[in-house]
Amino acid sequence: MSQATIFSVNAVARLRDQREEEGIKPIQARGWRAPRCRACRVIESHCLCAWRPQVETRSGVCLIMTNKEVFKPSNTGWLIADVVRDNHAFIWSRTEVDPQLLALLADPQWQPYLVFPGEYVEPARVTNSVATDIGKRPLFILLDATWTEARKIFRKSPYFDRLPILSLLPEKLSRYRLRRSTRSEHLCTAEVAALCLDLAGDTDAASALDAYFDVFSQHYLDAKHQLDMNVSTPAHAELLPFVQGTPPQSPIL
Numbered sequence: 001m002s003q004a005t006i007f008s009v010n011a012v013a014r015l016r017d018q019r020e021e022e023g024i025k026p027i028q029a030r031g032w033r034a035p036r037c038r039a040c041r042v043i044e045s046h047c048l049c050a051w052r053p054q055v056e057t058r059s060g061v062c063l064i065m066t067n068k069e070v071f072k073p074s075n076t077g078w079l080i081a082d083v084v085r086d087n088h089a090f091i092w093s094r095t096e097v098d099p100q101l102l103a104l105l106a107d108p109q110w111q112p113y114l115v116f117p118g119e120y121v122e123p124a125r126v127t128n129s130v131a132t133d134i135g136k137r138p139l140f141i142l143l144d145a146t147w148t149e150a151r152k153i154f155r156k157s158p159y160f161d162r163l164p165i166l167s168l169l170p171e172k173l174s175r176y177r178l179r180r181s182t183r184s185e186h187l188c189t190a191e192v193a194a195l196c197l198d199l200a201g202d203t204d205a206a207s208a209l210d211a212y213f214d215v216f217s218q219h220y221l222d223a224k225h226q227l228d229m230n231v232s233t234p235a236h237a238e239l240l241p242f243v244q245g246t247p248p249q250s251p252i253l
């Protein structure tokens with residue numbers, strides 16, 4: 001089921017569609033034969049589409065991705081693009097830059113922040129808070145790639161050199177991990193985006209994205225392990241206020 005028509009465009013989905021039209025195919029992963037929903041990438045029996053939240057956001061996001069990441073069903077940049085209405089996504093290339101990315105960075109309505117750990121950047125460029133000039137909205141540029149790739153993108157993209165670096169403070173990160181009982185050492189892109197939205201005062205969008213990410217993980221893993229879809233989790237309850245209409249209930253067992 002897809003409710004895509006009532007939502008804004010998901011720039012990551014658009015990139016995937018473009019790549020497929022160009023004949024670029026994803027690398028076949030285990031389990032790739034299971035039919036996946038085109039709109040949410042989850043195996044059809046566990047489709048997430050009815051759970052896509054709708055929230056207003058002042059902030060925008062711009063995802064810089066690798067080709068591989070665009071096709072990964074587990075990519076979480078996709079979820080950010082589902083939640084944040086003003087979303088943009090570009091495939092990174094070392095040798096060329098999309099003129100639309102440069103136009104976006106130069107657009108006076110936006111105040112871009114490149115989100116990156118501050119310890120790798122000269123201190124003068126680093127900020128830990130979001131304070132936009134009057135008439136501007138924050139635009140978070142997120143490097144949606146592995147850490148090795150993200151460092152390479154950071155080093156080899158001169159058009160990012162003039163941008164301020166938004167670095168999330170360690171105490172903010174650890175508070176976030178504690179609140180969400182996140183066990184992994186690195187936050188995924190959707191979690192980083194939720195923290196940025198929170199810093200910018202887009203607290204509804206931050207909560208919706210956190211809950212949506214948890215719900216996605218649940219559907220994704222339940223489908224992978226061939227478990228029945230369970231929509232009675234705390235994350236579903238958290239997400240519900242942000243969802244329009246009535247999402248389908250768990251099958252009665």
Ligand SMILES: [Zn+2]
Binds near residue numbers: 038041050
């Ligand atoms: Zn779906």
